[in-house]
Amino acid sequence: xxxxxxxxxxxxxxxxxxxxxxxxxxxxxxxxxxxxxxxxxxxxxxxxxxxxxxxxxxxxxxxxxxxxxxxxxxxxxxxxxxxxxxxxxxxxxxxxxxxxxxxxxxxxxxxxxxxxxxxxxxxxxxxxxxxxxxxxxxxxxxxxxxxxxxxxxxxxxxxxxxxxxxxxxxxxxxxxxxxxxxxxxxxxxxxxxxxxxxxxxxxxxxxxxxxxxxxxxxxxxxxxxxxxxxxxxxxxxxxxxxxxxxxxxxxxxxxxxxxxxxxxxxxxxxxxxxxxxxxxxxxxxxxxxxxxxxxxxxxxxxxxxxxxxxxxxxxxxxxxxxxxxxxxxxxxxxxxxxxxxxxxxxxxxxxx
Amino acid sequence: xxxxxxxxxxxxxxxxxxxxxxxxxxxxxxxxxxxxxxxxxxxxxxxxxxxxxxxxxxxxxxxxxxxxxxxxxxxxxxxxxxxxxxxxxxxxxxxxxxxxxxxxxxxxxxxxxxxxxxxxxxxxxxxxxxxxxxxxxxxxxxxxxxxxxxxxxxxxxxxxxxxxxxxxxxxxxxxxxxxxxxxxxxxxxxxxxxxxxxxxxxxxxxxxxxxxxxxxxxxxxxxxxxxxxxxxxxxxxxxxxxxxxxxxxxxxxxxxxxxxxxxxxxxxxxxxxxxxxxxxxxx
Ligand SMILES: Nc1ncnc2c1ncn2[C@@H]1O[C@H](COP(=O)(O)OP(=O)(O)OP(=O)(O)O)[C@@H](O)[C@H]1O
Ligand SMILES: [Mg+2]
Numbered sequence: 001x002x003x004x005x006x007x008x009x010x011x012x013x014x015x016x017x018x019x020x021x022x023x024x025x026x027x028x029x030x031x032x033x034x035x036x037x038x039x040x041x042x043x044x045x046x047x048x049x050x051x052x053x054x055x056x057x058x059x060x061x062x063x064x065x066x067x068x069x070x071x072x073x074x075x076x077x078x079x080x081x082x083x084x085x086x087x088x089x090x091x092x093x094x095x096x097x098x099x100x101x102x103x104x105x106x107x108x109x110x111x112x113x114x115x116x117x118x119x120x121x122x123x124x125x126x127x128x129x130x131x132x133x134x135x136x137x138x139x140x141x142x143x144x145x146x147x148x149x150x151x152x153x154x155x156x157x158x159x160x161x162x163x164x165x166x167x168x169x170x171x172x173x174x175x176x177x178x179x180x181x182x183x184x185x186x187x188x189x190x191x192x193x194x195x196x197x198x199x200x201x202x203x204x205x206x207x208x209x210x211x212x213x214x215x216x217x218x219x220x221x222x223x224x225x226x227x228x229x230x231x232x233x234x235x236x237x238x239x240x241x242x243x244x245x246x247x248x249x250x251x252x253x254x255x256x257x258x259x260x261x262x263x264x265x266x267x268x269x270x271x272x273x274x275x276x277x278x279x280x281x282x283x284x285x286x287x288x289x290x291x292x293x294x295x296x297x298x299x300x301x302x303x304x305x306x307x308x309x310x311x312x313x314x315x316x317x318x319x320x321x322x323x324x325x326x327x328x329x330x331x332x333x334x335x336x337x338x339x340x341x342x343x344x345x346x347x348x349x350x351x352x
Numbered sequence: 353x354x355x356x357x358x359x360x361x362x363x364x365x366x367x368x369x370x371x372x373x374x375x376x377x378x379x380x381x382x383x384x385x386x387x388x389x390x391x392x393x394x395x396x397x398x399x400x401x402x403x404x405x406x407x408x409x410x411x412x413x414x415x416x417x418x419x420x421x422x423x424x425x426x427x428x429x430x431x432x433x434x435x436x437x438x439x440x441x442x443x444x445x446x447x448x449x450x451x452x453x454x455x456x457x458x459x460x461x462x463x464x465x466x467x468x469x470x471x472x473x474x475x476x477x478x479x480x481x482x483x484x485x486x487x488x489x490x491x492x493x494x495x496x497x498x499x500x501x502x503x504x505x506x507x508x509x510x511x512x513x514x515x516x517x518x519x520x521x522x523x524x525x526x527x528x529x530x531x532x533x534x535x536x537x538x539x540x541x542x543x544x545x546x547x548x549x550x551x552x553x554x555x556x557x558x559x560x561x562x563x564x565x566x567x568x569x570x571x572x573x574x575x576x577x578x579x580x581x582x583x584x585x586x587x588x589x590x591x592x593x594x595x596x597x598x599x600x601x602x603x604x605x606x607x608x609x610x611x612x613x614x615x616x617x618x619x620x621x622x623x624x625x626x627x628x629x630x631x632x633x634x635x
Contacts, residue, residue: 089634
């Protein structure tokens with residue numbers, strides 16, 4: 001069993017708190033992405049799990065065994081470093097073989113594993129070369145191959161595909177997923193790229209300013225963000241947030257009356273995905289002033305304002321809306337997220 | 353690098369090469385001529401005189417033995433000190449500064465420091481006497497105690513010359529990003545393996561520089577030896593000095609100087625071949 005329990009981990013660098021009580025459980029064989037803006041503590045968390053950084057407080061267990069005091073080599077995991085850390089004085093072959101050599105694997109197994117990993121990452125042509133002569137993307141793949149070659153129970157990857165072109169990234173992503181799933185590897189995958197996180201992950205943990213804001217499967221996170229930050233960070237265009245007045249437990253959207261969750265005060269934030277609306281006559285829905293209409297081929301992107309607040313919505317390409325129009329929008333009731341204007345947190349969906 | 357003008361780097365170092373040639377090659381040629389001539393005609397007389405001298409074989413042997421004893425110890429200590437200091441956060445600069453104090457002391461002064469410790473009325477004897485380990489003053493630095501004399505000189509040399517090696521090695525260690533060691537650690541390498549398989553290969557250029565510098569300096573050892581042993585422990589430079597000043601024989605002194613230079617150049621060549629630095633394998 002290689003489930004990982006991250007239990008109230010805190011990390012301070014001097015006076016600066018990089019991680020403020022991060023808790024996260026990753027099941028055996030699960031693929032969890034850490035997604036968040038630059039500087040939110042993703043690398044720090046991975047380094048603490050790997051044992052390269054000491055946590056200020058908290059515990060980490062792998063398979064119900066606390067590993068917090070163990071040196072990295074006894075934690076039995078593999079890692080892809082954000083800056084690759086591919087050894088410059090070894091050939092690509094020896095780099096990929098490094099972990100196996102440390103395990104004193106016999107030559108036949110080393111060869112087999114290296115060739116397998118190299119094949120997967122398309123680096124066979126470079127096996128005899130030194131990393132110095134490789135491109136950033138090639139080096140990055142060497143780093144991934146080095147981690148895969150040891151067939152770890154737990155794999156930590158810090159933006160392992162960030163330097164590849166879009167096409168190769170898509171291909172590598174699919175192959176990684178297939179291999180890791182087949183091997184039942186418990187994986188923590190750090191990325192900036194939300195489509196990557198959505199496509200690969202069993203669950204996503206969205207981090208912000210040293211805390212995990214939400215953990216959930218991709219669809220849940222997309223449709224029901226726990227905080228304003230998550231809604232704004234995930235999805236393209238980001239979720240719209242419109243602060244609206246509440247009257248007798250309802251919000252008026254043109255002719256529609258939307259009931260708001262209990263506990264909401266005089267006003268509430270209406271969180272609405274750009275594509276969770278339908279075009280209706282102006283007075284029948286929420287009124288939107290369209291500033292720019294961009295026909296994108298697959299859809300029509302409208303930028304403008306609703307009740308004086310910036311908004312962006314997506315309509316089918318066939319709708320005839322032009323820049324400067326004023327339109328009516330009817331929100332899809334099941335896809336509304338209500339948030340508190342004070343805390344920025346969403347009300348539980350069931351309470352609506 | 354500009355690939356379309358391969359001569360450019362050479363052109364750029366030309367002035368310094370010309371300058372060196374003027375200030376180095378001319379005196380060098382003069383010295384070589386002085387060594388290999390007599391009364392204005394080419395002759396091996398000076399070489400013969402040098403090789404026939406009773407102190408010659410001993411001075412060659414002593415110089416080599418001293419180099420052989422001192423250099424490995426200095427490299428090992430410098431590596432250990434460099435590794436230790438790289439693990440230290442606060443106070444790192446202070447420790448480095450303290451360790452480099454011997455660098456700021458001239459070698460004659462360094463010899464004097466150790467003379468004060470090791471001479472008959474020195475601190476070592478006082479200490480040993482105080483501890484009751486010896487009954488009367490013991491002489492360490494005489495002709496009758498060659499081993500003690502050798503050890504004394506070696507220790508003084510190690511004390512004086514390790515700092516320069518350490519400075520070079522610390523600079524080398526600073527060039528190696530910590531992620532390489534960390535990656536090795538995650539993949540199961542212990543401290544010893546990390547040192548031998550990751551750190552040492554990556555500081556090769558620094559190691560090479562340190563070895564060359566230290567070896568050349570080791571063959572030029574003089575003042576420390578002179579202060580501690582006088583001519584009881586003849587070394588090459590010491591002999592050159594004696595022939596020049598006491599015997600007033602500039603030809604033989606020049607012969608010694610040429611010999612020292614040849615040995616140093618040969619050693620440098622050996623290091624360049626053995627501790628090869630392949631630019632392809634650097635970070
Ligand atoms: N050794 C350190 N000393 C001081 N502060 C640090 C140290 N390491 C990281 N930090 C700080 O901790 C915060 C989190 O850093 P971290 O590297 O974990 O971010 P990240 O989420 O991985 O960002 P990115 O996506 O840019 O890689 C940053 O504000 C960073 O400045
Ligand atoms: Mg990072």
